[in-house]
Each structure stands twice: as C-alpha cells, then as structure tokens.
Amino acid sequence: MIFETTPSQTVGPYFAIGLPFDVGPFVVPEGTPGAIHLTGTIYDGAGVPIPDFLLETWQADPDGNFADVHDRGGPSQIDGFRGFARYGLEDGDGTYDILTLKPGPVAGLNGQMQAPHIAVSVFARGMLHRSVTRIYFADETEANASDPALSRVPAERRSTLLAEPVDGGYRFDIRFQGPDETVFFAI
Amino acid sequence: MTDQLDTETGGVRVIYDPIAETPTSYRREPEDAHPPPNYEGYKSTALRHPKQPLIYLPQTVTEITGPQLGPVLMGENDNDLTVQHEGEPIGERIVVFGRVFDTEGKPLRGTLVEIWQANSAGRYKHRWDRWPAPLDPNFTGAGRCITDDEGRYTFTTIKPGPYPWGNHYNAWRPAHIHFSLLGRAFIQRLVTQMYFPGDPFFPYDPIFNSVRDPKGRERMISRFSIHDTVPNWAHAYEFDIYLRGPGRTPFEEAF
Secondary structure: OOOOOOOOOOOOOOHHHOOOOOOOOEOOOOOOOOOEEEEEEEEOOOOOEOOOEEEEEEEOOOOOOOOOOOOOOOOOOOOOOOOEEEEOOOOOOOEEEEEEOOOOOEEOOOOOEEOOOEEEEEEEOOOOOOEEEEEEEOOOHHHHHOOOOHHHOOHHHHHHHEEEEEOOEEEOOEEOOOOOOOOOEEO | OEEEEOOOOOOEEEEOOOOOOOOOOEOOOOHHHOOOOOOOOOHHHOOOOOOOOOEEOOOOHHHHOOOOOHHHHOOOOOOEOOOOOOOOOOOOEEEEEEEEEEOOOOEOOOOEEEEEEOOOOOOOOOOOOOOOOOOOOOOOOEEEEEOOOOOEEEEEEEOOOOEEEOOOOOEEEOOEEEEEEOOOOHHHOEEEEEEOOOOOOHHHOHHHHOOOOHHHHHOOEOEEOOOOOEOOOEEEEEOOEEEOOEOOOOHHHOO
C-alpha cells in the first residue's frame, strides 16, 4: 500500500523560536583550514529583501564526500564537517552568511560527474512549500559546462545559479521573481 | 532490514541497516500533494513564489543523502515543553505523539522532529508577535525529539490557542503546532503544521485550505486519543507524518 505524504505548510514568521541553533550557520567549525564565507541576500518579487527567511544547505566536502551514513562516495573524512547549514534569525535583514568549505565534484549515481554545487532550501512566511535551488560556482567554467543538472537549465538562466567569488568566499543572491529570477528545481 | 523478537514487548522489533535501507531514488509526488506556491487567499504568497516554472531535476546523490542532526541538537527536556522553566506553563497539558513513516508505510527511525508553537493564549514568544495576549514566563514553545526504532516521537506540551493575523478582516489561525522534519535525505525535508480535530476556524483559514485535496487537509489534523490520555495528568493527540518514500524511477533517469 502506498500512503500519501503529509502536505507542506508555511514555516510562518515565528520559526526562530524553534529552528535556528548556535552552530547552524557553520558547515565546518571556525578555524577549519580552507573555510569560506558564503553570503547573499534573498529578495521577494518587489526586489525587497525578505527578513524572515530560513535557509538550509546540504553539500559534499572538497573530496566530493557527504557527511552522513549513506554509502555514496562518503563519508567525509574532514573533522567536524557537517555538510549542513541552517540560517534564520528572529530579527533578520534578508542576508545570510554561512561558513563552509567549497565542495568538490560529486560522482552521480550513474558515474557521471557533477560540478561542485550546494543544495539549497528556502522557507519563509508566505511560502507554503520550500523552494529548492542549487548553488554552482562561477569560477568552475569547465565543470559547469558538463554538469548534467545545469544542462537542463536554459542557457540564458544559468547565471542565476552561479556564486561569484568575493573577498573571503562567494556571494549568491536569491531572487524570487523579476528578470533575474533564480532557477528553482522540482526534485 | 532484519526482524528480531523484542523480548521486552514480545513484539517484533525492526532493526535497520542504514546503508542497505537508503533508497537510490524517491517517489515523485502528485501535483496536488502540497499547496500551490501562489495561493490567492494567503496574500503573502504573491511576492514570495517563483513565477518561472520549476525545472525538473533528476535525483542525484545530493538529494538522496541528508544531514543526521539529531544527536547534535538534542538536549535535556527537549521533548517536554512544560518543564523548561521554573514553574509550569498555564493551559491544557497535552501529549502529542505519533510515528514518522515513508510513503510505503515503513517507519523512519532516528529522524529529527522539531516543533514550535504559541502558548495557551495564542501568543508566540517572538519579538514580532505583538498582539495583546499574555506571554507565559514558563513557556518558550520549542521542542525536539528523535524518532525511535519504530519511528515514534512524543512531546508533552500545552495546547496552543488560536490567534489573529493580518491577512484579511477578522482573520484567525486555527490552533496549530509547527512541525519540522529532516527525514533521512535532503529530498524528504518537510515543514508542516499539526491541527486539532474539529477546530471551528478551519473553514476560514487560507493556510489550512491552501491544501486543495480534502484528504490532504485531513492528514494535517491530529486525532484525539482517549486511550493514550494519561489519567489525572494530560490528554493526548496522535499525529502520524508521512515523508516521501522510495520511487520507481528507472535508473537511467538518475545521474
């Protein structure tokens, strides 16, 4: 017998009571060699930053290994690598800042390599279901060119998935609507 | 998976091999499984949904793996919201319990269940909740629990009150508890709300009604359980949660 999933509901404006935790923004502990800041702003359809968003990320380490129990190229050998970040504030301003390591290429289930990427979920008041996107890296031109997920995205929209190098790490903004609307995925 | 006899209960206990139990793909969901991203009745959705169609992403190792956060986050009294302060919170003491399954009915063990809620007066302990209902110094309203080997979780808490919001004239949210589930894979992540049976605000609430399928709405309503009510202590509500289960996606579709 197949059951149906429990439907999604909005995270609402008050998730900060329960969901954020102290080390949530840290995919790796402070002081981890090679750690970078991934920062950005999340904009609504009027181009206004969304203060009450909750962002979560999931990624492989620089060797392409994940920090969990699954037997898929992993588990990560890097001390303290959690692979996961959660960022959301009671009094947010629309920006996020997580400390992480740049992921390496990840072997797919069929052996086809994926370019370095980070899976992202965005939740907020006014969102009845999470929005899922992926962060790729603008300085990985060659890997990006053969990435099987990016290749499904119309060429003119691919740039919305690229994090740009900045001092100390990368910047990746998310736009819900407008001419530069970020690409979101159905998974 | 192996079945072993649990000598304490005399029942069959399910023991998982976490690696062998990891599906390589998850079932795609029907279109109306979740609310539409742009739902007219809920005004804040207008500027907060993608306008472009979503792009279909074949599931990869990134989506079928996920964080195992439970042990990192659990603290003492995390699943009893009535003992987190000096005194007892005011309100109806309740036990909220249930099981987490995948869509094949298989219990999901070791998954983190997080809840947050308003107090018995319908007020959240949050800077931006300003409506004139009292805060309770003995109630924060946040809890965590990790499912056991049968997928079970239990919270002890106070029944939350309904509260007004600004969506439309005389708008009130039915009483609810927010639930967040990590599942065992990025793809299973779910945030939802648990409602109470027979709430008179149901017909007027656009968030509840954003789930268009009546059966879907029913899946968000807990069940009063006299059987699990603790005499002279707390009444009980049962709420089972279903996350996406293994799919039938041909291997060629994955990469």
